[in-house]
Amino acid sequence: MTEDQAIPLPNYPGIQAKNVFLVQTTTEADAAYAAMCNADILGFDTESKPVFFKGQQSDGPHLIQLATDTGAYLFPVLKATNTDAVRALLESRQILKVGFGLSDDLKRLHSKLNIAPQNVLDLARVMRESKQRDMGAKAAVAKFFGMNLQKSKKTSTSNWAAAQLNERQIMYAANDAQVALLVYREWLLNKHR
Template sequence: MTDEIILPPYIGVDPQRIVVVNSTADAIAASRILAASDVLGFDTESKPVFMKGQVSQGPHLIQLATLETVFLYPIRRGESYVLLQQILESTSILKVGFGLGDDQQRLHAKLGITTQHVLDLARALRTDSRCDVGAKTAVAQFFGQKLQKSKKISTSNWAVLPLTDKQKQYAADDAHVALKIYHAWQAQRDQG
């Protein structure tokens, strides 16, 4: 018999606080809120590739979170993302997330966006130089809760719109939990 500790589930973002940016008006409203922030949760989602040598065409979704709202940007072919680019390339807004190396490379390759002032929590939270810390581990460590990450949703087709409610929730939680963990980590460092 094992003494496995059962953690309560992490309760994600309220669905009413998830905004899908589908128009220029949405983008303007989102950029005003995002530009007023000093730190944002950040992530991207891409349609998965399953064949060896196949190259991802992502990102298909970009997520940016404040503590109050998560903005989801579906990426459509041929559209301009000037306001989003300004946020992602800002040197005065810190963008935090987990495992952001591929995200940054894909953003540059697909949209010409060179993200600036980014903190990859997977590396920042390491306790040894070889082991990155994932969001699940960080949620358990900082909040004493279990982050549910559905493989079915994570490997769903992020290029097909509209997104399902489960996709929206998954994507929003990824960006939002990174921001919450960043703040908890900073509070812990300030106390230590």
């Protein structure tokens, strides 16, 4: 085998569907808040419906994802009933929120929902291997877990503003948030070895 023929990495298994919660009611938002309010760290991401024309502005975020070590909570922004729980978690100074490439997410959260997240760490920047290149989730999973994080372009550019998200979107969004948390924990362990 030549150097050009690298051994393919095993696929990252991802979070199990039974540990993903789509938060659509006030009761579900209260339960999600209760599950996350005492966490030390949460994985964090948002998804927005893509824009396809130059100069067109995104009206996202359309989905906010938060994850613990064992579960992922997806908050569709269409359901305004659940934003109080999200606001409390994102604006908490006690809980560290970690994710990849968060600058647009933070701007959109502030402009659309007037949420000003506190205690946020952008892993793309702190794990940067050179001044020119931020590290993305896919590269981080390969580096820290020796696995391939499957990131479907078709799913990432799908309609996140849809009234009903499909299973692929739900799992993609859940993994995006949770993998950030798991990578962060592994990165910390490696730093202290």
